[in-house]
Amino acid sequence: MYLRYFSLLFLIFSFLLFSCAGSRKNQDAEYQIDDSQQQDLTDIEKLLGIETTTETPKKKQKPKEQLNLLDESDIANPDQSMAAAATRADSKEIENYKKRIQSLQRQLKDKDRLIQQLKDQLAQQSLKIEQLQQKKGKGQLYVPSVSSSAAAAGSGDYEATYQQARQAFEARDYQSALSLFQTLLSQNANHPLADNAQYWIGECHYALRQYDAAILDFQKVFTFPNSNKAPDAQFKLVLCYLKKGDMEKAREEYERLRTDYPDSPYVDRATEILSRY
Numbered sequence: 626m627y628l629r630y631f632s633l634l635f636l637i638f639s640f641l642l643f644s645c646a647g648s649r650k651n652q653d654a655e656y657q658i659d660d661s662q663q664q665d666l667t668d669i670e671k672l673l674g675i676e677t678t679t680e681t682p683k684k685k686q687k688p689k690e691q692l693n694l695l696d697e698s699d700i701a702n703p704d705q706s707m708a709a710a711a712t713r714a715d716s717k718e719i720e721n722y723k724k725r726i727q728s729l730q731r732q733l734k735d736k737d738r739l740i741q742q743l744k745d746q747l748a749q750q751s752l753k754i755e756q757l758q759q760k761k762g763k764g765q766l767y768v769p770s771v772s773s774s775a776a777a778a779g780s781g782d783y784e785a786t787y788q789q790a791r792q793a794f795e796a797r798d799y800q801s802a803l804s805l806f807q808t809l810l811s812q813n814a815n816h817p818l819a820d821n822a823q824y825w826i827g828e829c830h831y832a833l834r835q836y837d838a839a840i841l842d843f844q845k846v847f848t849f850p851n852s853n854k855a856p857d858a859q860f861k862l863v864l865c866y867l868k869k870g871d872m873e874k875a876r877e878e879y880e881r882l883r884t885d886y887p888d889s890p891y892v893d894r895a896t897e898i899l900s901r902y
Contacts, residue, residue: 783809787818794825794832803829820849824858836865856882860891864898872902 790805806829809822816822827842843865846858859882866875879895886892 783813783816783818787822790822790825794829797832799829799832803833820846820852820854823849824852824854827858827861831861831865834868836868840865856886856889856891859886860889860895863895867898867902875899 786805786809790802790809793799793802793805803826806822806826809816810819810826813819823842824846827839827846830836830839830842840862843858843861846852846854852858859878862878863875863882866872866878876899879899882889882895883892
């Protein structure tokens with residue numbers, strides 16, 4: 626019995642010596658008890674009637690360091706970094722303004738094109754209104770013959786003859802229309818429609834590509850005081866010189882059109898036509 630207790634005490638003493646020696650060699654080292662030693666210690670504690678619990682020491686863990694990554698250039702030159710950021714923002718804003726300006730310019734061009742189209746339509750409608758106002762011989766059929774022009778002139782029906790001449794022109798019978806208009810002028814050059822007859826004589830020569838004769842005819846329109854055909858004749862002079870290939874004279878007549886008849890719709894039409902040359 627005593628021998629057994631003596632053996633147990635010897636084992637305990639040996640275990641303590643072993644533990645002290647290990648702790649002196651590695652004071653800062655962390656250790657773990659293997660399974661066999663743990664079992665021996667448990668048996669000894671049971672014999673002595675001692676109940677203890679051992680906890681395996683846990684290794685201390687270092688807290689994770691949180692690193693704030695900063696741009697060294699930003700730290701070294703904070704003013705320059707702020708200036709660069711402001712410059713980038715300004716450049717983007719300027720680019721947006723440029724795009725907006727380009728969009729507005731395109732819209733303006735579209736509006737100008739629409740205005741020009743409306744002006745052309747207005748000029749055409751004005752011409753049609755004038756034709757309708759002057760057209761009084763309704764129901765009269767045009768018969769392209771020299772005898773008809775002579776009969777009309779002899780009857781003294783100036784307006785009826787004028788309408789027949791216009792009908793001949795619209796039918797592209799320019800020679801017969803020319804004869805009728807010339808007959809009207811020879812009959813009465815002081816009639817209210819005489820200046821119109823003179824103008825349409827020029828139109829007949831222009832349609833027949835007789836541009837020199839047309840120029841003389843259109844210039845004669847200005848001899849009639851307060852003629853409503855003066856702007857038309859001035860515009861046709863521009864076209865006659867363009868057809869002849871005389872750009873210098875065409876531009877001279879164009880400048881006269883702008884100066885003498887600035888409100889005429891023919892100014893814009895002439896401007897557009899000259900822009901093509």
